[in-house]
Amino acid sequence: MDIVSPLSQQEDTIINTKIAAALNEQLNMEYYSAYSYLAMSAYFLTQNLNGFAHWMRVQAQEELTHGMKIYDFLDDREADIRFSTIETPKQSWDSPLEVFEDSLAQEQKVSQSIYNIADLALSERDHATHTFLQWFIAEQVEEEAVVRELIDTIKLVGIEGNGLFLLDRDLAQRGLNGTDTTEGQ
């Protein structure tokens, strides 16, 4: 009979194991990013830059939400959700500028990792994963731009004195969803 068997329907919904492995690695990377931003937040607390510390703490919280998006997607696709060791983040820096330069490097690494999974999804013809990743691709453009802008501002105001104090006051204003204008789209 020319009907679709339950087995082949099931195969359609189950995610490719290579893609599931890559998404599980990305889940770890988002949690590493959260850990890393939290370490940056703790560093700023020791520097009495509480606005910077607040900004980094909000950033860490956003990374957790990214991790949970991947977690939920893996669940929706009936994939195994796997946990692995989260690397110890760097915990001391010489200046606020160095912190943001590290942050940009980390975001660029995350962007590259997401592009690689998107490439894999295309080559495996997994359109659902490819579409899912579009949100992350847009989010990375936004995150890299925000960090670059902060690096430029810190260079402009210098690493100490009034300028840094005013920037600290500014960064203290960041709300929970912060600069994330793509949220909910």
Ligand SMILES: [Fe+2]
């Ligand atoms: Fe992220």
Ligand SMILES: [Fe+2]
């Ligand atoms: Fe990020």
